[in-house]
Amino acid sequence: MTDLVSAIFVYGGKVRRFVADRLARTVSGLCCCCGLDSDTHSTLCSHCLLSLPRIKHACTVCGLSCESDNKSEAGPQSEHQGEPSNRCARCPTHPPSFALCRGAFAYATPIDQLIADYKFNERLDIGAGLSEELGLVMEAYYAGVRQEASTRRKPFAVIAVPLHPRRFRQRGFDQARLIAQRVAHRLALPNLSDAVARTRHTTPQTEAKTKAERQANLIGAFGIVKGAALNGCKHVIVIDDVVTTTATVSSLTETLLDAGVKRVDVWCLARAERSSKG
Numbered sequence: 001m002t003d004l005v006s007a008i009f010v011y012g013g014k015v016r017r018f019v020a021d022r023l024a025r026t027v028s029g030l031c032c033c034c035g036l037d038s039d040t041h042s043t044l045c046s047h048c049l050l051s052l053p054r055i056k057h058a059c060t061v062c063g064l065s066c067e068s069d070n071k072s073e074a075g076p077q078s079e080h081q082g083e084p085s086n087r088c089a090r091c092p093t094h095p096p097s098f099a100l101c102r103g104a105f106a107y108a109t110p111i112d113q114l115i116a117d118y119k120f121n122e123r124l125d126i127g128a129g130l131s132e133e134l135g136l137v138m139e140a141y142y143a144g145v146r147q148e149a150s151t152r153r154k155p156f157a158v159i160a161v162p163l164h165p166r167r168f169r170q171r172g173f174d175q176a177r178l179i180a181q182r183v184a185h186r187l188a189l190p191n192l193s194d195a196v197a198r199t200r201h202t203t204p205q206t207e208a209k210t211k212a213e214r215q216a217n218l219i220g221a222f223g224i225v226k227g228a229a230l231n232g233c234k235h236v237i238v239i240d241d242v243v244t245t246t247a248t249v250s251s252l253t254e255t256l257l258d259a260g261v262k263r264v265d266v267w268c269l270a271r272a273e274r275s276s277k278g
């Protein structure tokens with residue numbers, strides 16, 4: 001019993017120190033990127049917000065840069081009045097299962113290092129700053145959509161790409177779920193992240209070498225939690241920290257579509273450009 005009490009005390013102390021440290025970073029007023037005083041309400045200063053990498057001329061469907069690709073008319077899944085139609089060469093012939101995929105930033109230096117620090121060094125102040133910006137980008141996007149067409153549907157809910165419980169225990173927090181909480185609050189949408197779960201542990205997608213391996217790795221990876229209240233949710237936003245090959249978000253999209261959702265928009269902190277992995 002004494003051992004149990006002391007274990008609880010030690011663990012509780014770790015939790016208190018962890019929370020105090022993260023809280024101090026978040027409210028310190030220092031920019032999480034350059035370390036100087038932030039002149040904004042966010043943990044990113046205005047200089048860093050302007051200088052961090054963004055994807056210019058993004059495809060209106062997959063979100064990848066398509067400056068050099070042919071521009072074509074938007075298809076039924078990507079149509080957004082008020083947004084110039086711009087699609088990459090691949091999307092018209094190989095449309096993804098999701099309606100669109102966008103990142104607040106491009107996955108390039110120093111965003112890649114910032115997100116690595118967020119995920120692996122528990123820098124929650126970085127996650128807060130990047131999520132704040134993502135929320136603002138999304139808010140502007142959906143406000144524009146609503147202004148242009150009153151019949152255009154506002155998303156019903158936000159859902160984070162779930163971590164497998166084993167990886168949650170290793171990491172101590174769920175980075176996508178924290179992002180989803182912030183953007184759901186910003187957009188005043190319900191956060192239904194509890195409605196989906198990883199149904200099996202998958203190897204990290206970065207370890208799968210080919211597209212076929214990545215797709216096979218994710219078959220049956222997600223499921224709807226029994227009794228979850230997804231009924232009536234026709235338009236859902238899926239949130240992840242980084243989207244690279246889209247294999248993970250496509251797999252979750254297909255699970256949601258199978259459950260009756262009609263449209264899935266994917267948003268992430270950073271969208272990675274096409275890699276040689278395809």
Ligand SMILES: [Zn+2]
Nearest residue numbers: 031034045048
């Ligand atoms: Zn800064």
Ligand SMILES: [Zn+2]
Nearest residue numbers: 059062088091
């Ligand atoms: Zn595209």
